Amino acid sequence: MRVFWALFFIFWPIVAVAVCWVAPSPEFNWWFPGAPDGPIGRRIEDLFDLILIITTVVFIGTQVGLGYVLLKGALKDPSTKAWHSHGSHSLEVIWTIVPSGILLFIALYQMDTWADFRIQSHAPDQVQLQPLAVLTARQFEWRVRYAAPGRLFKNKQELDEWVRSPEPGDLYGVNELHVPVAKPACVYLRSGDVQHSFFLPTLRIKQDAVPGLAIPVWFTVLEEGEKPFLCAELCGWGHYKMKARLIAEADEEFQDFLKELQVKQSYDGVTDLSSQSVVKTSE
C-alpha cells in the first residue's frame, strides 16, 4: 500500500505534462477559443505560455520529489526507526530565494507587453485623440456610447471631457460593440455601479472597469466577424447576463452602421425614412 501511494504521486506529473501540452493547443480549445486574434493577443498568449511552462516544471519537480521521498520510505525496512527533523535553514533559504527570483523574472519579462498595452502614451497615434467609444459596464449590461460621426477632439482635455459627460450628438448601443477591422481601436471603460471586468477572450484582453475611473483599452482586431465579450468580475446576481458581442467589420460597413444609428436615433417619428439616402447605404 505504501508503494501504491508513492506511485500515485509520481503518476500526476505525467498527467500534468499531457495537460500542459494539450490545454493551450488551438485544436482542442480547452483554454481559449482558437488562436489569438491581433497583436496584443499573441503577446499575452506568449506570457501565458511562459507561466504555464514554469508552473508545470515546478509542479513536476515537487511531485517527483514527493514521490521519491514516499518511495524511499516505502522501500525501507519497517523496523528502521523514524528520524525526526526540525527543519533546515538552508532549505528554507533556497525555497524562498528561488520562487522570489522566478517572480521577479516574470515581473520584469512582462513589462514591455504591459507598457505597450496599458500605458496611455504607448497607444497608437491614431487612437490618441480618436476613441472608438465609451463602454460603460453596469448591473447587468454593457452600454456603448460612440461620438457623432466626424466628431474630432482637439486635445486630451476635450477628449476627457467627452469621456466624462455625453454630448447631444452621441450615439448609443447596448451589449453590441462595433469595431472597424485591421485598425487600432480604443474604448474607455467606465462603470455605472460596482466593479466589472471587460473580457475579450479572442484577443486575450481583460481589464477591470472601476467606479470613478475611465480606463482606456486599445486593440486591433484582424479578423472580421462576431466575437463574444463578457464580464469577468462577479458583480452581482445577474453577472452571467453580461455577455455581449463585438462585431468586427470593414471600415465602410462600420461608418454605415454609425450613420444608420444616427438616422435611427434622430428619427422624429414622422419623416419617411426610406427617402433618406443614408439608410440605403447599408441595404
Ligand SMILES: [Cu+2]
Ligand atoms: Cu459585471
